Amino acid sequence: MSITTMKSRNPKMSNDNKRVCSTLDVAMLLPKKLRQPATHGKDVLTLKGPDMVRKLVVPGPEPNIHPIYFDKVEFCRLRRQSKVLTPEEKLNQQEAAEAARKKLEKESAERKEQLKSFEKHRVKSVRLAELEADAERKAAHLLARARELQQESQDEVKCANRLIISTKCHAIRSAQIAEKQLIQKELAEEEQRLDKMMEQQRMIGLKEEEKRKEEESLKNQRYLQALLHQIQENETERIHAAERKEEESRLMNEAAMQVQLDELQAYRNKLEEQARTRQYLSQVNEQLKYFQDLEREEKRQAELKVQKFMADKAAREAALEEEQKKNRLAKELEIARLRAAQERMADLKSQQDELKALRTQDEVEREWRRKEKEEALKKAKEEELLKQARQEQIAHRRSMQAVEIAREKQQFERIIRSQQLDAERERLDLIRRQSELEAYRTAILKQINEKERERIHMRKSKFQDGEALRAEEEMRKRELKLTMKRKIEELRANKVPDTYIKEIERQLKLTDID
Known part of the structure; x- marks a missing residue:
């Protein structure tokens, strides 16, 4: 490609x-x-x-x-x-991916379950082993304790226990006697030491007393010499002081005479000044009296002038009224009416002013009395409120004290009840524990006795001859002697004297144990 x-x-x-x-x-x-x-x-x-x-x-x-x-x-x-993938190829890829994912999830879940089962098995095994070990320890402890209880119930062990307890009592008594003798000896030695110390202190005190007397005698001699010297100095000082005092007395007399002369001159000047003042005051009084007389005369003249003026005025008015009587006849009634009205108005106004003044005074007095009454009421109300507040405070304090006392009483009673309940609970718990312990001890002893009887029965049925019984008796005696030996070692560990331990060994015949 x-x-x-x-x-x-x-x-x-x-x-x-x-x-x-x-x-x-x-x-x-x-x-x-x-x-x-x-x-x-x-x-x-x-x-x-x-x-x-x-x-x-x-x-x-x-x-x-x-x-x-x-x-x-x-x-x-x-x-x-x-x-470029077709839709069928994409669907196949998705299905394959989903199947692979589910397969991985399933394998993961299986591994998790397997690990959990391993962990449970391991934890169960560990806990089972721990429980078995704990049960073995408890069984061993119970077996050892049962053997100890069984041995303690033997007559030989009981006799040994009585002997050990008696020996302990004798040892404790001897130790107490020895301690008491030691304390008495130490007290006697301490008394002798204290007597010796007191004698030494007495001798030292005598020496110090003699030394102190000698020092005091020397001190008295020095003091006597100093006193004589001081007496001489005081005598000399007294003579000088008398001379100084005499001189001071002379100077003081001269100064006193001068002061008396100055005071006499000042007194004379004061008398002269008082005389001048009295003369001036008398002149002033005479002038005042003159001016007062002059003022009274002027007032009298003025009154006479006023009376004369009023008389002249009345005469003139009468003449004028007589002359104008005809002219004022028409107006006389109107004038009289107006004058009467004015007088009435004046009287009314004066009455109104007087009434107003009286009313104002009455209102002022009434306002003053109202204020005084309000002040008195306010003061009484405040005192009443204060009294009520004090009473409420006292009542609140008493109620709070009563509540506090009741609360303390309730708390005390609650504490007492709680303590009583705790004591009763502890007593019942103690009785329950004692009964459980007694039942447990009885059950253990019963089991031990049953086991022992079964063991004896089995041994008797298995070993019928006397040799086995003698061997068993020898083993029992050896175990008893080992138990007694252990008790002797405990006595040694408790610091019991060897004399008592040897006596116990002799009486129990334990010296022949390997």
């Missing part, structure tokens, strides 16, 4: 001279450095403008066509893609 892999429009390579190659002839692509540029064999024009230079390629009559070489993989891929 061959295909055409290179085409060219170059006249040098016509269609008649096509290169035919197979897939084995395709090896590599043509390197880029062997390719010719786009301007190869073409004219290039240069256009210079005011702001730029442009190069234009003149198209040639024949375009540049470069041959392409493919490698084997690319060529095979292109060949596969160049094949």
Whole structure:
């Protein structure tokens, strides 16, 4: 099979001279450095403008066509893609792909199930092995415990236990006595040490007391000398102080005399000033009295003038009225009416003003009383509200205290009930555990006794001669002695003195054990 892999429009390579190659002839692509540029064999024009230079390629009559070489993989891929599939082939491919996918899924599911079964089998085997090992450990522990209980029920072991307990009591008693004697000895030594220390302290105190007395005697002597010296200095100072005091007294007397003279002169000046002031005040009073008399006289003259003026005015008015009586006769009634109206109006106005003033005063007093009443009511209301608030606060506080007390009481009762329930629950749980333990112990002992009876029965039925029984008895005695030996080792581990241990071994006859 061959295909055409290179085409060219170059006249040098016509269609008649096509290169035919197979897939084995395709090896590599043509390197880029062997390719010719786009301007190869073409004219290039240069256009210079005011702001730029442009190069234009003149198209040639024949375009540049470069041959392409493919490698084997690319060529095979292109060949596969160049094949056009029919709808039947596409459907077959899809069905084949779907069948392959289902097959893979089925195989994957089978592998998963197989792995899960392996894992389950492995986990089951591991858990079974663990359970079997745990059961074996429990059975071994129960068997060992049963043997211990069986041995503890033997008379020899009971006797050994009583002997060991008695020995422990004697050892503890001896240790307590020894400890008490040691404490008494230490107390006696401590008392002797304290007596010796107190004697040493007493001697040291005596020496210090003698030394202190000597120092105090020397100190008293120095103090006496200093006191005598101070007395002499005080005497000298007292003499100088007396002289200074006498001089100060003289100066103070002179100063006091001068002060008295100054005070006397000031008092005289003050008396003169007071006399001048009284004289001036008397003159002023006389002037005031003169002016007051003058003012009263002027007022009296003015009143006389007013009375005279009013009398003259009344006379003139009477004469004028008499003269004009005829002329004013027509107007007299109108004038009288108007005057009466004016007087009534004036009286009414004055009454209204008075009433208004009284009303205003009444309103002011009423407003003041209202304000006072409102203030009193407000104050009483505030006091009542404050009293109610205090009572409410006290009641709220008491209710809160009662609630708190009730809550604390409920909490205390709840705690007590909870503790009682817990105690009852613990007691019942303890009784239940004890009963379970007792039942378990009874069942174990029953099983052990049954097993032992079966074993004895089987041994008796199997071994009828006395040698087997003696061997079994010897084995039992040896196990008992080993148990006693283990108890002796426990005593040694508990730091029991060897004397008591040897005595127990002697009484139990354990010295002949290998």
